[in-house]
Amino acid sequence: MVLSDDALTLLRSSIRSVWALELLLLLRRTPGRDWSKADLVRELRGSDVVVQEALGGFLGAGLVMALADGCHRYHPAAPILDQWVEEIAQAYATRPSAIIREIFAAPGNKVQIFADSFRFRLND
Template sequence: MVLSDDALALLRTSIRSVWALELLLLLRRDPARDWSNDELVRELRGSEVVVQEALAGFLGAGLVAALADGRHRYHPAVPVLDQWVGEIAQAYASRPSAVIREIFAAPGNKVQIFADSFRFRLND
């Protein structure tokens, strides 16, 4: 997978699931559109909780803007963030399994923590 170190760091720290990546890419496809949480839930067939968690992470990373009416839009705080998201989008289009592996391998990923809890240690 060809991602710059910065794009890989963004992927590992700010995109906690494949669903969150799909949400971010949806927002990025139409950056002029303001989305309500309900519209995002319907569009991606997700849950309100998952949408809220993903949007909160994206807000913290400076990838989306929250509008006064509760809607959100893709609006990276600095242009380089859009460049990194673009790298991630290209990698996901060409090698989705590699991107998915990186998401699940990210430190603090709940799925990875759960899976690791079932690993046997050699000294046990």
């Protein structure tokens, strides 16, 4: 794999979709900017629900901070988190299909769970 074990764990646990990864990378590219949910929806042409879900995951992982006015900003709780996000960003830039496969292979990924429901089992 193109990622360290720690970066891979961060990817699998906190980035649930390619869209969420794009959102995180946008926030990272603009570290001094405070983003409202409406700005993020507009910028990435997403939905409010998807933005809210992604931001919730990022907050839980310590990658962004929520401001009193409801805006969010990229602000990793520890420098190592930013290093892992940088590792993910570089891998996504050079080997996007590998990163996309890891996102969809993550345990608990809704797309993977849905796809697995159609698999035939030998004992069935």
